[in-house]
Amino acid sequence: MLGGIKKILGIEGISMEIVVPESIDYEKTKKLEGYVKLLAKGDSEIKSISFKLIEKYQRGRKESKLIDEYIIGYTELDGPITLEKGQSHEMQFTLPIKIKLSEIEQFGDRNFLFKGFSSIAKIVKGAKSTFRIEAEAYVVGTKLHPLAKKDIMIDY
Numbered sequence: 415m416l417g418g419i420k421k422i423l424g425i426e427g428i429s430m431e432i433v434v435p436e437s438i439d440y441e442k443t444k445k446l447e448g449y450v451k452l453l454a455k456g457d458s459e460i461k462s463i464s465f466k467l468i469e470k471y472q473r474g475r476k477e478s479k480l481i482d483e484y485i486i487g488y489t490e491l492d493g494p495i496t497l498e499k500g501q502s503h504e505m506q507f508t509l510p511i512k513i514k515l516s517e518i519e520q521f522g523d524r525n526f527l528f529k530g531f532s533s534i535a536k537i538v539k540g541a542k543s544t545f546r547i548e549a550e551a552y553v554v555g556t557k558l559h560p561l562a563k564k565d566i567m568i569d570y
Contacts, residue, residue, distance in 0.1 A: 437567035454497035
């Protein structure tokens, strides 16, 4: 009975780790390549693994601070992948990226003179973006699917 509950909750399911570069140059690649390491804590079958690249855009200060999150890349690897207890598996993925520029950044991209004004405006408004990648494995028979997250730097 306890084993069944652990399986439903995903406690004895899959352990995941995302391996990607610490930073990428968006202008050169427009994609993120890496792999995910899977380790089975018990016999498991994975239907699919989804990957999302999320931009967290913050602006404002103190009480007027606003935070939005945008999905700027998504891909899914289909299974099934069957793993026995103690077995590990690695899967490569390529995640296409589409960054949406803010109004300040669009203004700065018009010409090199506006770039300086754009940088100052971003500092004054407290605007900044951070990025993270999330991988979620859909395991047969579990309600709580394993999720792995990793922060990444994107230069654009």
